[in-house]
Every structure is written in C-alpha cells, then in structure tokens.
Amino acid sequence: MFEVRIHGRGGQGVVTAAELLSVAAFREGRHAQAFPSFGSERTGAPVVAYCRIDDKPIRLREPIMAPDALLIQDPTLLHQVDVFSGLVPDGYVLINTTRSLDELGLAEFLGRFRRERVCTVAATELALAHVGRPVPNAALLAGFAAIAGRISLDSVEAAIRDRFPAKVAEANVAAAREAYRSVMRNMQEVAHAEAD
Amino acid sequence: MLKQIEGSAAVAEAVALCRPEVICAYPISPQTHIVEALGRMVTDGRLAPCEFINVESEFAAMSVAIGASAAGARAYTATASQGLLFMAEAVYNAAGLGLPIVMTVANRAIGAPINIWNDHTDALSQRDCGWIQLFAEDNQEALDLHLQAFRLAEELSLPVMVCMDGFILTHAYERVDLPTQQQVDAYLPPYLPRQVLDPAEPISIGAMVGPEAFMEVRYLAHAKQRQALDLIPSWAEEFRRIFGRDSGGLTHAYRVDDAEIVVVALGSVLGTIKDTVDEMRTGGTRIGVLGIGCFRPWPTAAVREALQTAKRVVVLEKSLAVGLGGIVSNNVAASYAGSPDRVHTVIAGLGGRAITRQSLHRLLGQAVEGGLEPLTFLDLDHALVERVIARERGQRRSGPIAEGILRDLGVVAARAG
Numbered sequence: 106m107f108e109v110r111i112h113g114r115g116g117q118g119v120v121t122a123a124e125l126l127s128v129a130a131f132r133e134g135r136h137a138q139a140f141p142s143f144g145s146e147r148t149g150a151p152v153v154a155y156c157r158i159d160d161k162p163i164r165l166r167e168p169i170m171a172p173d174a175l176l177i178q179d180p181t182l183l184h185q186v187d188v189f190s191g192l193v194p195d196g197y198v199l200i201n202t203t204r205s206l207d208e209l210g211l212a213e214f215l216g217r218f219r220r221e222r223v224c225t226v227a228a229t230e231l232a233l234a235h236v237g238r239p240v241p242n243a244a245l246l247a248g249f250a251a252i253a254g255r256i257s258l259d260s261v262e263a264a265i266r267d268r269f270p271a272k273v274a275e276a277n278v279a280a281a282r283e284a285y286r287s288v289m290r291n292m293q294e295v296a297h298a299e300a301d
Numbered sequence: 302m303l304k305q306i307e308g309s310a311a312v313a314e315a316v317a318l319c320r321p322e323v324i325c326a327y328p329i330s331p332q333t334h335i336v337e338a339l340g341r342m343v344t345d346g347r348l349a350p351c352e353f354i355n356v357e358s359e360f361a362a363m364s365v366a367i368g369a370s371a372a373g374a375r376a377y378t379a380t381a382s383q384g385l386l387f388m389a390e391a392v393y394n395a396a397g398l399g400l401p402i403v404m405t406v407a408n409r410a411i412g413a414p415i416n417i418w419n420d421h422t423d424a425l426s427q428r429d430c431g432w433i434q435l436f437a438e439d440n441q442e443a444l445d446l447h448l449q450a451f452r453l454a455e456e457l458s459l460p461v462m463v464c465m466d467g468f469i470l471t472h473a474y475e476r477v478d479l480p481t482q483q484q485v486d487a488y489l490p491p492y493l494p495r496q497v498l499d500p501a502e503p504i505s506i507g508a509m510v511g512p513e514a515f516m517e518v519r520y521l522a523h524a525k526q527r528q529a530l531d532l533i534p535s536w537a538e539e540f541r542r543i544f545g546r547d548s549g550g551l552t553h554a555y556r557v558d559d560a561e562i563v564v565v566a567l568g569s570v571l572g573t574i575k576d577t578v579d580e581m582r583t584g585g586t587r588i589g590v591l592g593i594g595c596f597r598p599w600p601t602a603a604v605r606e607a608l609q610t611a612k613r614v615v616v617l618e619k620s621l622a623v624g625l626g627g628i629v630s631n632n633v634a635a636s637y638a639g640s641p642d643r644v645h646t647v648i649a650g651l652g653g654r655a656i657t658r659q660s661l662h663r664l665l666g667q668a669v670e671g672g673l674e675p676l677t678f679l680d681l682d683h684a685l686v687e688r689v690i691a692r693e694r695g696q697r698r699s700g701p702i703a704e705g706i707l708r709d710l711g712v713v714a715a716r717a718g
Contacts, residue, residue, distance in 0.1 A: 124307070127474045131305035139474040162476075164439075164572030166469055167657040 106159040107255055108169045112188045113178030113242075116148040121268070122176065122242035123154035128267055129246070129260035130158040138163045151186050158255065174253055176245050177201060178228070180209060195219055197253045199288070201228040201241045221295050224252050226284050235280035236273070247281035251288035258285050302479050308440040308470040309334030311477045312405060312463075315447040317348045318485040319403075321377040323369035325354040325362045329384040330417050331467035332407035336379050359384040363391035363402075370400040371506050373497040375451065378402070381467055382409035385423045389430070392460075396431025396522065398506060399495070401454030403447065404432075407467040408568070408619075410652040414703040418653020419467040420619040421567060425596075425628050431522050433461040433529055434597040435549065436567040440470055441477050442594075445548035448480070449536060451489055456532065457525050458495045464596075466569040468653070480544055488543050526598035533595055551600035553592035554607045556582060560589030562668055563611040565604075565633050566618065567593045570649070570656050574617065577661040586669055593629065604636040613643050615668050617679070619650040626676045642675065649679035685709060 109126060113119035120141040127139035135158050142153040155169045170190075174197035177188055192198070198215060202225050206212045215223045226248040228241030236243075246261050261281055266274045304311075312335050316324075324343070326336035342348035352369075356362045362378045369376040380388060385406055395402050406424045410416040424434060433453060437443035443465040450461040465471060496506055510518055530551065537550040555575055557563055564574050571592045581588050591607045593600070608614055614637055616630035625631070627646035634644040647664060650656045660680050667673040688709050693699045 124474045128305045131303075131476060136476060137305065137474070140469070141472055165576050165658070166569050166573045168655050170657070 106157055106163070106165075107173050108171070109156045109158070109174045109176065109249070110169045110172040111154045111156070111176040111178065111245075112182050112186060113152055113154075114148075114182070115150045115152050117152075117178045118240045118242035119152040119178055120154045122178070122246055123156040125242070125261070125264040125268060126156045126246055126249070126256070127158075128264035129250075129256045130156075132260045132263055133256060135160060136162050138165075142168060151182055172196060174249065174255075175199070176249055178241050178245060180204070183209065183211070189214070192218070196222065197249070198223045199245060199248050199252055200225045201245055203227045203230060220299065221292060222252065224248065224288050224291050226288050226291075228280075228284055231280040231283050231287075232277075235283070236276040240277075243277035244280045244284035247285040248288040251285045252292065258282070302481075303476055304479055305474055305476055307334065308443055308465065308473050308475070309407075310338055311440050311444045311479070312447060312465070312471075313338035313342070314479055315444040316377055316403075316405075317342050318480065318482055319377075319448060319451045319489055320375065321348075321351055321403075322374035323352050323354065323366070323376045325356050325365040325369070325376070325378050327356050327359050327362045327380070327384065329359070329381050330407075331409060331419075331471045332379040332381045332384075332405060334471065335405055335407070339377075359388040360391055363388040363395060363404075366402045366404070367391060367395050367398065367400055370395070370402050370494075371398070371496070371498045373492070373494045373499070375455075375492045376400075376402045377404070379405035379407065381407040382411055382417075382423045385427060386411065389427065392427055392432065393430045394507075395460045397518075399458040399522075399525075400460060401451075401458055401492070401494075402460040403450045403454055404460065404462050405447070406462050406464045407471045408464050409467040416652040419469050420651045420653070421464070422620050422651075424462060424464045425620045427462070428597055428628070431459070431526075432597065433457075433459055433526065433595070435461065435463050435595055436593065437463065437465040437470065438553070438569060438571045438592055438594075440465075440473060440475050441546070442548050443470055444477055444479070445540065445544070445546075448485055448488060449533075449540060449549045451492075452536060453529060453532060455492050455494075457529055459522070459525055459529070464568070469569045478544075478546070484543055488540065529595075530598050530600055530602075549594060551593075551595045551603045552607055553590075553594055555590040555592070557589035557591060557607055557610070560587050560610055561612045562586070562588045562665070563591050563608055563614050564588070564665065565591045565593065565608075565614060565616045565629065567596060567629060568619070570617065570619065573656055573658060574661060577658045577665065580658070580662070581665060581669075586665075588665065588669075596629075596632075599632050599636070601636045604633060605638055608633075608637050608639070611637075611639065611643075613645070613668055613671075613673075614639075615645045615647060615665065615673065617647040617649050617656075617664075619648075621648050621651060645673050646676045647679055648677070654680060 123139040127137035130137035139156045180202040228244035231244040343353040366376040454461040618629040630646035
C-alpha cells in the first residue's frame with residue numbers, strides 16, 4: 106500500500122487533488138481510496154486530504170499517519186501545521202513554491218530524506234499562467250507523477266479530463282504537463298549533482 | 302461497470318436505478334451530496350418520472366415521504382444527525398403506518414456539543430421506531446443495500462433505513478461496481494402497495510386505535526420485523542445470483558471459526574478491525590470479527606451462532622447509552638450463550654475520533670491478556686476529564702463544559718483527528 110497525504114488550504118482544491126489521484130490510480134487498475142480530513146472547511150483554513158493506493162481492496166479507514174508521500178500545496182503551512190508528521194524515512198516530498206528549500210529554511214531538516222525524493226514546483230504560478238486561477242492541485246499531481254513514478258502523467262491527465270469541463274480541463278492539463286517537465290528537469294539536475 | 306466515485310454519488314446512482322417516484326429532501330451534512338446528485342438527475346431528465354420536492358425541514362421531508370408512499374409512490378429521502386431527530390415523530394409514523402419508505406442515514410453525532418463528524422448516535426437513537434436498519438461496511442455495500450432496501454421495504458410494507466458512516470463513506474472516493482438498469486429491474490419488481498390512497502376508491506390511513514387493538518398492531522410490526530430475519534439472507538443470496546457479489550445479509554463473520562476472541566462492530570470501522578485482526582492472527586492470536594449488517598431486526602440466532610466458540614466478546618461501538626454503557630453490546634450480550642461478563646463494551650470513535658490500528662492493537666491485546674475492563678472508552682483523554690472534574694469540585698460556577706474543555710486544550714476551533 107502506498108499512502109499520500111496532501112496539505113493545503115480551503116479553496117486550493119486539496120480534496121479534489123486526492124480524489125483525482127484516486128481516479129488516476131483506478132485508471133491504472135489499482136485500488137484507491139481518497140478521503141478528506143473532515144471538518145467545517147473554510148476558505149484559507151488548513152485542509153488535509155488522503156489517498157491510499159494498493160493492488161488489493163483497501164479496508165483501512167484510519168487517517169494516514171505515516172505517509173509515503175507528502176504533497177504540500179501551500180508553503181505557508183510549514184510554520185503552522187506539522188506537515189511532516191509521520192513521513193516515512195524514504196518518503197517523497199513535493200512542495201508548491203517558487204523558493205528553494207534553503208530559502209524555506211528546510212534544507213537541513215529535509216536533508217535526512219533522500220535528496221532525489223524531495224522536490225519543489227511552482228504549481229500556483231503554473232496554474233495562474235494556464236488556468237488563470239491559483240489552483241495548484243493539477244500541477245502538483247503531475248509533479249507527484251514525475252517524482253514518485255507511481256502513476257503516469259497520462260492517468261493524471263485522464264483524471265483531470267474526467268472531472269472538469271473541456272476548457273478548464275485542457276488548461277489544467279497544460280499546467281500539469283509543464284509541472285511534470287519541471288520536476289523531471291529538477292530531478293535530473295539532482296542526479297547530475299550527485300554523479301559529480 | 303466499475304467506477305471510482307464518491308460514496309454519495311454511488312448511493313445516488315443506486316437510488317436512481319431503483320426508479321423512485323418521489324424524492325424529498327432537506328440538506329444536512331453529510332448526506333447532502335446524495336440528494337444534490339439525485340436532484341440533478343431529476344432536473345436533467347435522467348431520472349424520470351420522478352418528482353423532487355424541496356421541503357422546509359426534515360420533519361416535512363418525512364411527512365412528504367409518508368404522503369407520497371401512502372399515495373402509492375416509491376418514496377426516498379436522506380438525512381443525518383439532528384435532522385433525523387427533528388423528523389423523529391414522522392419516522393415513527395412511517396413505521397406505524399407500514400409505509401415502505403427508504404431513507405439513507407449518513408451517520409453523524411448528535412449535539413450538544415455541536416459536532417458534524419461521524420458516529421452512530423443518530424441511527425441508534427431510532428432503533429425502536431419500527432424501521433429496519435441496515436449498516437454498510439463500504440461504499441459498494443452502501444450502494445447494494447439501497448437496492449435490497451427497496452425490495453425488503455415493499456415486500457414487508459415496512460420502511461428501511463440504510464445507514465452509512467458520514468464522511469468516512471459518504472465522502473470517500475473508492476471503486477464501486479455500478480449495476481445495470483436491467484439487473485436492478487430483474488431484482489426489484491414494480492411497487493405493489495398493500496394500501497393506497499386513491500380518490501377512485503377512497504380509504505383512510507392512520508386510524509386512532511385504542512387499548513382494544515393497539516398492542517396487536519404493535520405485535521404485527523414486531524412479527525414483520527422477525528419475518529425480515531428470514532427474508533434478508535435469502536434475498537442476499539438472490540442478490541449474489543443476479544449481481545455476482547456478496548452484499549447485505551444479517552451478519553458478516555470473518556475468521557471466527559476457531560476464534561477465542563470475537564470483535565463485534567457495525568459499519569466502516571469493520572475494515573480497520575479486520576486489518577488489525579489479520580495482523581494479530583499472524584502473531585498467533587485466535588481472533589475474529591463479526592459485522593452486524595442488520596441492526597433492526599436484531600439477528601439473535603445469527604449472532605449466537607457466530608459467537609459459539611468465543612470465550613470473550615469485544616463489542617466496539619460508535620454509540621453510547623449514557624448512564625449504562627453500550628447499546629450494541631447490550632444486544633450482543635442478550636444473544637451470547639456464554640457468560641454476560643465475558644462481553645466487553647468499547648465505546649469508540651464518538652464525534653469523529655479516529656479509530657486507529659494502533660489503538661485497536663492496544664485494546665485487543667488487553668482483551669487477549671484478560672485485562673480488559675467491562676466498559677472502556679477507547680483513547681479517552683483521562684487527564685482532560687480530570688481537569689473538568691477538579692474545576693467542578695473547586696467552584697460552583699464552573700461554566701459550560703464544552704467551552705472549558707476547549708480552553709484547556711488550547712483549541713481555537715474544533716478539528717478532526
């Protein structure tokens with residue numbers, strides 16, 4: 106079982122991101138379970154959503170406490186919520202930001218994780234450029250597809266097209282593709298740096 | 302057809318496949334997505350003929366369902382929590398009148414304090430109202446139980462409540478197998494009412510019955526519910542023939558054959574319990590699980606049989622009989638052939654408190670060692686409780702408990718977990 110926890114704020118499509126991820130996994134023949142951390146969500150309030158992916162039916166209903174991957178849709182949460190709580194030692198981290206891990210003050214903390222599994226992507230900027238609204242979820246999911254290789258970009262695109270009207274879907278797909286390329290590029294740079 | 306959809310969407314699809322003629326609804330979390338989806342289907346003509354009636358309250362929702370059903374229409378509504386309490390008088394009437402309404406209850410806690418999260422207090426508060434109460438373990442079963450509910454309701458002329466865990470199931474995306482209209486039509490015949498309000502042949506429904514026959518009318522309601530105990534397993538079998546999967550039935554036994562400890566529960570928590578039990582089995586513990594799929598009528602014989610080998614029974618329930626302890630456990634103890642002091646009550650998950658494998662391992666470990674108390678509140682914060690008790694001891698005007706306890710916790714606004 107592979108467990109993903111997504112942190113963001115109300116209005117950023119956090120719950121939708123988990124749902125889309127489950128649809129992408131389903132399209133690849135996997136079992137998937139997406140659910141929000143339920144509450145009286147308000148725009149701007151911290152929101153958590155979860156997605157489990159497995160090859161067999163998923164019965165477990167507890168919240169994800171030891172995620173294999175963390176998607177952080179809003180870097181301002183880093184100072185408000187313990188987003189890294191329970192992350193497994195070889196887990197994946199993808200943060201939506203234009204800043205570097207150094208600038209975020211996370212370089213040392215995240216140094217204990219595998220470097221090639223920790224990445225940033227400017228998902229909000231990509232969403233603004235392509236969709237015209239600050240909804241980073243599609244771009245972040247594509248970034249997750251790139252960094253973890255657990256689902257394909259094709260499946261993410263198909264899940265987006267399933268969910269949204271054609272025009273909105275294509276704009277999100279464009280943001281997703283660019284995010285995917287950006288994370289791939291970023292990972293190659295890390296690989297080169299480590300090879301040196 | 303396999304689909305990855307939200308639990309509420311799956312239930313809405315199931316209800317639509319049952320061709321309801323009247324749907325009345327008043328929005329309350331966490332059932333809202335179900336009736337919203339059905340409303341859209343009626344508006345866009347996918348679900349026809351069907352009248353979708355927006356009402357001004359839950360009391361009106363059930364009252365409209367009663368009227369519709371009495372006029373011979375297949376009627377459906379959904380609610381949760383305070384909504385169910387608000388319609389309670391009409392809920393009893395629907396059962397007393399023998400009207401086969403189907404209602405989804407997206408289980409949620411009852412206030413005060415205000416709490417929108419999941420537990421079973423709402424449905425269990427209505428356990429003696431005369432409705433059949435079925436509980437779903439996952440979204441596939443929630444979908445399937447609605448097909449079975451209409452069949453059962455109409456055969457017996459009794460209303461049926463399909464209970465599914467609010468948020469945990471209603472808001473979870475998971476894989477479901479959506480049946481075809483042809484399959485559903487083969488399983489669910491058209492509604493043939495035993496009584497119908499028809500201007501061409503006027504009758505009245507809802508007579509006043511005095512001491513001369515009231516008990517007999519109540520007895521007949523009881524007899525019908527006991528009859529359901531025979532029908533439910535045979536229809537679950539027929540369901541398997543048509544739809545190709547096991548769904549519904551009175552109880553679901555899991556690894557109980559040689560089990561010395563059996564955990565009994567209702568609803569979606571059964572999945573987490575089964576995963577825990579598998580881990581304990583790997584460690585050599587002879588432990589099993591009994592899921593109660595049908596809470597009313599209570600399946601006395603099926604429970605007794607499943608608990609045959611159990612030396613200890615742990616009933617884990619998301620409900621509390623304040624001043625007594627368990628509700629489900631009381632029913633279980635009455636069906637257990639062994640000594641009632643071998644039945645342990647565990648109150649868990651009230652108001653959305655997460656029930657984790659870690660806590661279950663600790664709890665069931667105690668049961669294995671024989672150290673489990675008769676009544677346990679899983680993961681209760683004893684220190685927090687003590688602070689309130691000390692405050693009440695120390696001053697007369699100790700203030701409201703809920704506000705005080707949130708202040709003690711330093712919580713600005715309630716959150717999940």
